[in-house]
Amino acid sequence: MITMEVDSRNLEATEGDTILAALRKQGVHVPTLCHMEKLPPSGACRLCVVEVEGFPNLVPACSYPVAAGMKIRTRSPRVLSARKMIVELLLSGHPDDCLYCARNGGCDLQRLSQEMGIRQRIGVPRKSDKEMDVSGASIIRNPDKCILCGKCVRVCEEIQGVAAIDFIARGSRAYIGTAFDEGLNVSSCVNCGQCILVCPTGALSERSYVEDVVAALADPQKYVVVQHAPSVSVTLAEEFGLKPGTDVDGQMVAGLRRMGFRKVFDTSFAADLTIMEEASELAERIAHGGKLPMLTSCSPGWIKFIEQFYPQYLANVSTCKSPQQMLGALVKGFFAPRRGMDPAKIVSVSVMPCTAKKFECSRPEMAREYVPDVDYVLTTRELAQLFRMFGVDVGAMVPEATDTPFGERSTAGKIFGATGGVMEAALRTAHFLLTGKELADLKTQPLRGLKGAKSMQVQIGDLEVGVAVVSGLGNARRLLDEFTAGRRDLHFVEVMTCPGGCIAGGGQPFGADINAIRARMQALYKIDRDEPIRTSHSNPSVARLYKEFLGKPLGEMSHRLLHTHYAQRDVVL
Numbered sequence: 001m002i003t004m005e006v007d008s009r010n011l012e013a014t015e016g017d018t019i020l021a022a023l024r025k026q027g028v029h030v031p032t033l034c035h036m037e038k039l040p041p042s043g044a045c046r047l048c049v050v051e052v053e054g055f056p057n058l059v060p061a062c063s064y065p066v067a068a069g070m071k072i073r074t075r076s077p078r079v080l081s082a083r084k085m086i087v088e089l090l091l092s093g094h095p096d097d098c099l100y101c102a103r104n105g106g107c108d109l110q111r112l113s114q115e116m117g118i119r120q121r122i123g124v125p126r127k128s129d130k131e132m133d134v135s136g137a138s139i140i141r142n143p144d145k146c147i148l149c150g151k152c153v154r155v156c157e158e159i160q161g162v163a164a165i166d167f168i169a170r171g172s173r174a175y176i177g178t179a180f181d182e183g184l185n186v187s188s189c190v191n192c193g194q195c196i197l198v199c200p201t202g203a204l205s206e207r208s209y210v211e212d213v214v215a216a217l218a219d220p221q222k223y224v225v226v227q228h229a230p231s232v233s234v235t236l237a238e239e240f241g242l243k244p245g246t247d248v249d250g251q252m253v254a255g256l257r258r259m260g261f262r263k264v265f266d267t268s269f270a271a272d273l274t275i276m277e278e279a280s281e282l283a284e285r286i287a288h289g290g291k292l293p294m295l296t297s298c299s300p301g302w303i304k305f306i307e308q309f310y311p312q313y314l315a316n317v318s319t320c321k322s323p324q325q326m327l328g329a330l331v332k333g334f335f336a337p338r339r340g341m342d343p344a345k346i347v348s349v350s351v352m353p354c355t356a357k358k359f360e361c362s363r364p365e366m367a368r369e370y371v372p373d374v375d376y377v378l379t380t381r382e383l384a385q386l387f388r389m390f391g392v393d394v395g396a397m398v399p400e401a402t403d404t405p406f407g408e409r410s411t412a413g414k415i416f417g418a419t420g421g422v423m424e425a426a427l428r429t430a431h432f433l434l435t436g437k438e439l440a441d442l443k444t445q446p447l448r449g450l451k452g453a454k455s456m457q458v459q460i461g462d463l464e465v466g467v468a469v470v471s472g473l474g475n476a477r478r479l480l481d482e483f484t485a486g487r488r489d490l491h492f493v494e495v496m497t498c499p500g501g502c503i504a505g506g507g508q509p510f511g512a513d514i515n516a517i518r519a520r521m522q523a524l525y526k527i528d529r530d531e532p533i534r535t536s537h538s539n540p541s542v543a544r545l546y547k548e549f550l551g552k553p554l555g556e557m558s559h560r561l562l563h564t565h566y567a568q569r570d571v572v573l
């Protein structure tokens with residue numbers, strides 16, 4: 001540790017830290033627009049400048065190391081004036097239509113302009129010659145709102161390993177675009193929405209279906225049902241000022257009913273079903289020499305990634321649909337006929353942590369006789385917006401239970417929301433299916449936590465099963481490259497598109513730091529610790545569905561409704 005002087009106070013810092021890292025550890029606020037935790041500094045925005053005694057120029061805190069005895073001023077008149085000028089210049093060509101912007105009220109540029117006390121525009125708004133890109137099923141790009149911070153480019157390439165977007169041209173002509181300026185819909189974008197999470201402005205946003213859902217709820221001819229993904233109940237509260245990890249499951253269900261949804265189902269029920277099918281598929285592949293390692297299939301960004309970058313491994317991908325699509329297929333293929341309803345009259349809505357789910361529900365594989373199994377996907381953020389529109393105060397609702405027949409879940413289905421959760425749930429059931437006995441300790445500690453790549457050997461009866469868990473597509477890419485280089489110790493691999501899994505999905509509330517994401521994860525594991533039904537195969541509602549309708553896992557009806565196949569996809573890179 002070293003000591004430095006910051007704004008006339010002595011503070012400690014770790015040698016080797018940048019000034020920014022050291023100041024943040026000590027709770028000193030320094031604004032930035034381009035800095036990304038865990039990635040090398042890009043120094044693009046210069047907002048983090050500080051004054052260091054003895055230095056003629058202001059110093060960018062993000063890229064300059066601390067030194068013993070350093071005297072730093074973070075709010076001197078010179079520093080404040082430089083920061084204000086940077087924001088004024090960013091705003092000089094920027095549109096003034098905050099009131100109509102997707103990020104109004106949650107925009108870093110807007111907040112900084114307020115923080116700096118900017119009351120007058122310098123320059124005139126400049127209309128970019130690039131049109132808005134509304135071609136994608138999940139992501140909308142608005143070049144007018146872009147301040148060229150580069151965070152979307154970095155997350156897409158350095159974290160996700162996709163590189164669908166990049167800087168194009170130089171200087172004042174520079175902009176962010178796709179290869180050959182094509183729409184995102186034909187690019188290699190996997191719709192993960194991680195770029196939206198890091199974008200400080202309204203230049204990137206999800207394609208919203210809030211208006212469509214409002215219209216459906218108001219239509220007496222429609223029967224609107226909703227499902228909510230495992231992670232949503234532990235993240236939604238942040239949108240209403242509650243602390244990260246607060247579980248509002250019952251209140252959310254009550255709020256959804258208040259808005260007019262006729263049935264509220266739990267996607268975690270379908271996660272249990274996914275485990276029944278996927279664990280059976282794994283057992284069958286192991287017993288009959290099927291393609292191994294088997295790769296999970298519940299994360300739609302990952303599916304598009306492997307379709308376009310690694311089609312040679314498509315045979316390794318489980319044929320199970322994702323829990324969202326399994327439940328969607330059951331709503332229209334089981335629930336509707338049982339009630340004597342026309343599936344086309346049902347509007348099936350899902351609330352997901354994920355922007356890629358919007359793309360997934362629009363895939364042709366996810367419709368039968370041209371009727372999509374899921375009609376509209378709302379992100380957690382959009383659900384919060386819907387609640388605000390309907391005046392529902394989620395925190396004040398009296399908790400209610402989800403509806404039968406797809407309301408009951410195990411905690412195995414619930415932990416799907418964190419990286420490692422699918423694997424842990426699958427191991428519990430695979431052990432039971434292969435040995436007839438429960439796994440001694442249902443908790444598989446080495447698979448928990450936010451590390452991007454984890455692996456272990458698990459003893460199941462006489463068999464030693466190699467499993468791995470990766471989250472973030474950059475980690476998935478590295479693992480697939482290891483397979484190509486000859487790695488052969490794995491039987492089963494869980495892949496989640498977003499780093500940390502669905503709790504950090506591209507549709508989750510903005511502004512979550514690592515502590516918030518950890519709190520979300522811990523909330524899921526607390527549910528797993530506290531509740532009695534902890535395995536998918538012990539979910540009574542799942543057992544009933546097999547008895548009354550599906551028959552058995554991997555049976556004919558399951559194959560018809562719950563499984564699919566994917567094929568190589570050509571994209572404009």
Ligand code: SF4
Nearest residue numbers: 098101104107201202
């Ligand atoms: S990006 Fe921010 S500053 Fe720009 S219009 Fe939208 S809300 Fe306003």
Ligand code: SF4
Nearest residue numbers: 156189190192193195
């Ligand atoms: S949604 Fe994901 S893949 Fe698409 S541009 Fe954004 S970060 Fe890249």
Ligand code: SF4
Nearest residue numbers: 146147149150152199
């Ligand atoms: S789109 Fe957003 S994240 Fe990307 S460079 Fe522009 S402002 Fe930054």
